[in-house]
Amino acid sequence: MYSSANVSERQGQAPSLAISTVIFALRTDAASDRSEIWLPLVRRIRQPHLGRWALPGGPLDGRESLQDAAARNLRETTGLEPTYLEQLYAFGGLDRSATQRLVSIVYWALVRPDQADLAQESENVRWFRASDVVGLAFDHDEIVAYALERLRGKIEYGSVAYHFLGDRFTLAQLRGVYEAVLGRHLDPANFRRQLRSAKDIAATDEVLQGGRNRPPRLYRYTGPHAGRPPS
Amino acid sequence: MYSSANVSERQGQAPSLAISTVIFALRTDAASDRSEIWLPLVRRIRQPHLGRWALPGGPLDGRESLQDAAARNLRETTGLEPTYLEQLYAFGGLDRSATQRLVSIVYWALVRPDQADLAQESENVRWFRASDVVGLAFDHDEIVAYALERLRGKIEYGSVAYHFLGDRFTLAQLRGVYEAVLGRHLDPANFRRQLRSAKDIAATDEVLQGGRNRPPRLYRYTGPHAGRPPS
DNA sequence: CTTGTTAGAGTCAGGATGACTATAACTCAT
DNA sequence: ATGAGTTATAGTCATCCTGACTCTAACAAG
Known part of the structure; x- marks a missing residue:
C-alpha cells in the first residue's frame, strides 16, 4: 500500500495546489492529408497512478x-515556448486523488506544427491523438474532453485558430484547422469569403510554390498575438 | 506592523488557497424605474486592508x-441559496497580497430580486451598485470588472439572464435585465421576436395585473436551472 | 370618453449564410 | 505537347437574421 491516508485523516489538511497544462498541436496525417489535434502526455513515475x-x-x-x-510545464515537457496560453479551469473535486486533497488549476496551450515537430519524445513523453486519449491518470480524461470542448467554442468566435499555424499560411491550411477542431467539412469558397471580411487577416504578395496544383496565396495574421486574461 | 513577512521569506512557502464569490443581483431603481446590477461586499475585520x-x-x-x-460564501453573507453559481477564474499573481502568496479561485453567482430583498445588511455587509465599486481590498476591483465583462459575454450567448428573475416574468422585465447588463437600449418589438424563437422560454396563460397599462403576459423559463460545469 | 402608455404583431431593407456553378492556374501522365 | 485531374478563387442565388420602423390592442387616469 503506497499510502495509508484516508478521507477522515486528511480532512483537516490544507488542499495541495498544482498546475497542469493541456498542450494542443496540429499534425497533418500523411495518409489522408487531413489535419488532426494531438497532445503530449507524460508517464507518471510515482504513485498514485x-x-x-x-x-x-x-x-x-x-x-x-x-x-x-503553466509555461514551465510546456517548456519542460516539449522544449517549446508558449505562443498561446490561457487558463482553462480550476478542478477541485473531493475525490480527484486517492492520496490527498488536490486542487489543479489547468491551462491550455496551442503550438504550431513546426514547433511540434521539434518537440522531443522520450520514454516518458509521448504524443497522442486527442480523439484517442482514454485511461489517463486522475480525472485527466475529463479535463482533456473539457479542453477540447472549450477549443471548439473558442474557434468559432475568436482568433485562436491562427495560433496553430506559422506566420504565413494558406487559406486551405487555416480551413484544415477549423475542420480538425470542429470535426466537419467546410465549403472552401464560403470559408474564403468569411475570412476576407475578418479584419485581422491580411493577404501577402507571396504564393506557396511546390504543390501539385495551382499555387495558393499566403496570408498573415495581424491581430493580438497571445491570450492572457487577468493574473 | 501587522506582519514581517517579505518576498524572500515566503518564497519557499506553499501558496494559500482561498475561494471568493462575486454575487450579482438585480435591483430596480425606484426613480428611473430601470434595472441595475448590485452586489454585496463585506468589510474586512483584519489586516491586511x-x-x-x-x-x-x-x-x-x-x-x-x-x-x-462558494455556495457557503453566498449563504453566509446574504443568507441565500444559490440558483446560479459558476467558476469565474483563478487569480494567482505574485503581488495580490502584501502578507502572503495567495491564490483565489473566484466564483460568480446570480440571485433574483425577491431573494436580494431578503438578504440581510449589517455593519459589515452592504450592497453596492456594480458600476460604483472602486477602492476594494486586494485586486478585487479588477475581479469585479472581469466578472462584469464575463456576465456581458454570457448574456448574449446563453441562458443566464433568466436566473436574475423569478419563475414568472414579463418580457419587459427580461429586457430590463439585458439592458442593465449590456448597458444599452433594446427595441421591445425585436426583443420579443428573438425570444419567441428561443426554445427554453414558454408563455404562460397568466398576465400581470395591477400595472397602469395593458397587462403583459407572464413567461416561464424551462431550460436547465443551474450552471455547473466540471468539478 | 379622451389621452397617455405599454403590449404585441407586422413590414421592409440590408447583411450574413449555405449550396452551388464557373473559371483560372498549376502538375502529371500519356 | 496535350489532355486529365486537382485546387484556387470568383461569383450567383435563395434563405435567414437583424435593426429600424409602423400600426393596432388593451389597459389606467383624468
Whole structure:
C-alpha cells in the first residue's frame, strides 16, 4: 500500500495546489492529408497512478505566477515556448486523488506544427491523438474532453485558430484547422469569403510554390498575438 | 506592523488557497424605474486592508469542494441559496497580497430580486451598485470588472439572464435585465421576436395585473436551472 | 370618453449564410 | 505537347437574421 491516508485523516489538511497544462498541436496525417489535434502526455513515475499517462504538471511553486508555472510545464515537457496560453479551469473535486486533497488549476496551450515537430519524445513523453486519449491518470480524461470542448467554442468566435499555424499560411491550411477542431467539412469558397471580411487577416504578395496544383496565396495574421486574461 | 513577512521569506512557502464569490443581483431603481446590477461586499475585520470592502470569501476548507465553498460564501453573507453559481477564474499573481502568496479561485453567482430583498445588511455587509465599486481590498476591483465583462459575454450567448428573475416574468422585465447588463437600449418589438424563437422560454396563460397599462403576459423559463460545469 | 402608455404583431431593407456553378492556374501522365 | 485531374478563387442565388420602423390592442387616469 503506497499510502495509508484516508478521507477522515486528511480532512483537516490544507488542499495541495498544482498546475497542469493541456498542450494542443496540429499534425497533418500523411495518409489522408487531413489535419488532426494531438497532445503530449507524460508517464507518471510515482504513485498514485504509477506508469499511467497524465497531463504535464506539478505542484505550484511559491515563486511562480500561475501562468509562469503553466509555461514551465510546456517548456519542460516539449522544449517549446508558449505562443498561446490561457487558463482553462480550476478542478477541485473531493475525490480527484486517492492520496490527498488536490486542487489543479489547468491551462491550455496551442503550438504550431513546426514547433511540434521539434518537440522531443522520450520514454516518458509521448504524443497522442486527442480523439484517442482514454485511461489517463486522475480525472485527466475529463479535463482533456473539457479542453477540447472549450477549443471548439473558442474557434468559432475568436482568433485562436491562427495560433496553430506559422506566420504565413494558406487559406486551405487555416480551413484544415477549423475542420480538425470542429470535426466537419467546410465549403472552401464560403470559408474564403468569411475570412476576407475578418479584419485581422491580411493577404501577402507571396504564393506557396511546390504543390501539385495551382499555387495558393499566403496570408498573415495581424491581430493580438497571445491570450492572457487577468493574473 | 501587522506582519514581517517579505518576498524572500515566503518564497519557499506553499501558496494559500482561498475561494471568493462575486454575487450579482438585480435591483430596480425606484426613480428611473430601470434595472441595475448590485452586489454585496463585506468589510474586512483584519489586516491586511482592515476596514476596506472586499468580496465575500475565505480559505478553502479541506472538506469542501470549490463549488460548495462558494455556495457557503453566498449563504453566509446574504443568507441565500444559490440558483446560479459558476467558476469565474483563478487569480494567482505574485503581488495580490502584501502578507502572503495567495491564490483565489473566484466564483460568480446570480440571485433574483425577491431573494436580494431578503438578504440581510449589517455593519459589515452592504450592497453596492456594480458600476460604483472602486477602492476594494486586494485586486478585487479588477475581479469585479472581469466578472462584469464575463456576465456581458454570457448574456448574449446563453441562458443566464433568466436566473436574475423569478419563475414568472414579463418580457419587459427580461429586457430590463439585458439592458442593465449590456448597458444599452433594446427595441421591445425585436426583443420579443428573438425570444419567441428561443426554445427554453414558454408563455404562460397568466398576465400581470395591477400595472397602469395593458397587462403583459407572464413567461416561464424551462431550460436547465443551474450552471455547473466540471468539478 | 379622451389621452397617455405599454403590449404585441407586422413590414421592409440590408447583411450574413449555405449550396452551388464557373473559371483560372498549376502538375502529371500519356 | 496535350489532355486529365486537382485546387484556387470568383461569383450567383435563395434563405435567414437583424435593426429600424409602423400600426393596432388593451389597459389606467383624468
